[in-house]
Amino acid sequence: QVTLKESGPVLVKPTETLTLTCTVSGFSLNNARMGVTWIRQPPGKALEWLAHIFSNDEKSYRTSLKSRLTISKDTSKSQVVLTMTNMDPVDTATYYCARGIEVAGTEWFDPWGQGTLVTVSS
Amino acid sequence: SYVLTQPPSMSVAPGETAKITCGGNNIGSESVHWYQQKPGQAPVLVIYCDSDRPSGIPKRFSGSNSGNTATLTISRVEAGDEAGYYCQVWDKSPDQRVFGGGTKLTVL
Numbered sequence: 001q002v003t004l005k006e007s008g009p010v011l012v013k014p015t016e017t018l019t020l021t022c023t024v025s026g027f028s029l030n031n032a033r034m035g036v037t038w039i040r041q042p043p044g045k046a047l048e049w050l051a052h053i054f055s056n057d058e059k060s061y062r063t064s065l066k067s068r069l070t071i072s073k074d075t076s077k078s079q080v081v082l083t084m085t086n087m088d089p090v091d092t093a094t095y096y097c098a099r100g101i102e103v104a105g106t107e108w109f110d111p112w113g114q115g116t117l118v119t120v121s122s
Numbered sequence: 123s124y125v126l127t128q129p130p131s132m133s134v135a136p137g138e139t140a141k142i143t144c145g146g147n148n149i150g151s152e153s154v155h156w157y158q159q160k161p162g163q164a165p166v167l168v169i170y171c172d173s174d175r176p177s178g179i180p181k182r183f184s185g186s187n188s189g190n191t192a193t194l195t196i197s198r199v200e201a202g203d204e205a206g207y208y209c210q211v212w213d214k215s216p217d218q219r220v221f222g223g224g225t226k227l228t229v230l
Contacts, residue, residue, distance in 0.1 A: 046221060046222070046223045046224045047157075047165065047221040047224065049218065049219040060218070063216060063218060096164055096165070098165075103171070104153075106153035106155075106212050107212045107219065108155040108167060108170040109155075109157075109165075110167040113164065114164055
């Protein structure tokens with residue numbers, strides 16, 4: 001059974017750096033055609049893709065947030081870490097990690113973690 | 123960057139058919155994936171690669187994609203189908219994963 005679980009702070013102050021960890025089980029971060037992605041959802045709003053890391057360590061970032069995001073993985077710990085610098089109240093959201101499955105030039109996300117709500121406030 | 127457009131909301135009576143659309147420029151040339159999100163829960167994949175169903179998803183859920191519109195069809199709608207639905211593609215240039223704005227389905 002494949003599972004993902006997010007962990008990290010529930011509250012961060014403006015200008016601080018957010019560090020979130022996604023711990024996976026049931027698959028290896030070295031599996032070809034599989035990766036891990038981060039997605040967020042502000043309260044009452046739509047899903048917003050943030051970053052992705054492939055099994056070969058190739059990374060991609062949301063263009064508008066690229067300067068603030070860093071994604072990395074520790075295969076031995078089965079963990080993927082996302083950092084976001086200079087947090088602002090507009091970054092308040094539920095942050096999800098999900099397994100990405102790449103086949104024939106497309107990619108979908110299954111399953112997703114339960115999500116973690118991060119509030120940015122002083 | 124690629125934009126996916128969904129109607130914000132729609133409503134349907136139980137037993138009827140819901141068709142949720144996802145518009146995009148020549149989206150028929152892309153592979154579209156659909157997610158269901160019930161209140162307070164994480165999204166769940168219901169359709170991948172336009173029309174494939176993951177195991178455990180009822181056959182009532184189907185998908186199609188042609189021209190500038192992809193469609194998620196839910197037949198014989200049940201109260202438990204009330205949820206938000208999101209479409210998603212992988213835009214290669216630039217390398218971005220893109221979600222639609224979501225459609226809230228209300229079962230009357």
